[in-house]
Amino acid sequence: GENVEQHPSTLSVQEGDSAVIKCTYSDSASNYFPWYKQELGKRPQLIIDIRSNVGEKKDQRIAVTLNKTAKHFSLHITETQPEDSAVYFCAASIGTGRRALTFGSGTRLQVQP
């Protein structure tokens, strides 16, 4: 089955700096890659996703890039703010609807004011 590895496990940045979280996946048939943000004590929430026919997607300060050849994808957060502090999870699936997501182990991002 699919295996998703996520790095780093913890990341500390200064407010205003950029943060990058990287994930690799094993199943070349995977074609859907979402990112979730989980604040302390709250449920994971989808923040951005990308499908394999797209190399990059951006939404304000957040962007995701995908390299299908290398089987890795990354989350980029620019101009970080204290409210970006959370645990971020990447995931991958064969997005036909009957296949579930496989999640990475998470990255705890701390933005220092």
Place this chain on the structure above:
Amino acid sequence: DVKVTQSSRYLVKRTGEKVFLECVQDMDHENMFWYRQDPGLGLRLIYFSYDVKMKEKGDIPEGYSVSREKKERFSLILESASTNQTSMYLCASSRPRGGGQFFGPGTRLTVL
């Protein structure tokens, strides 16, 4: 706005008890999922269902079963709770073509 609710936020049970965790979604989603979340391990899939009365095992189904009698409701059952099942349990739902999953608030289960 998608709403996924879970029957309890916190639950304390004794070893050997039968435990029911219930999840309800109001967006007519075909797919529903149960995960457990443990520190450093991310979210691990226990079971999922893509239709009423249909179920598929995830990565860690041992010690669990599920029931989907109605489209909006997906139950996770611990037949005989054990201490290693102490965890946060998250339910999620999604549309039939996959895509983003919407999560419930979670149930923190402690088995003593």
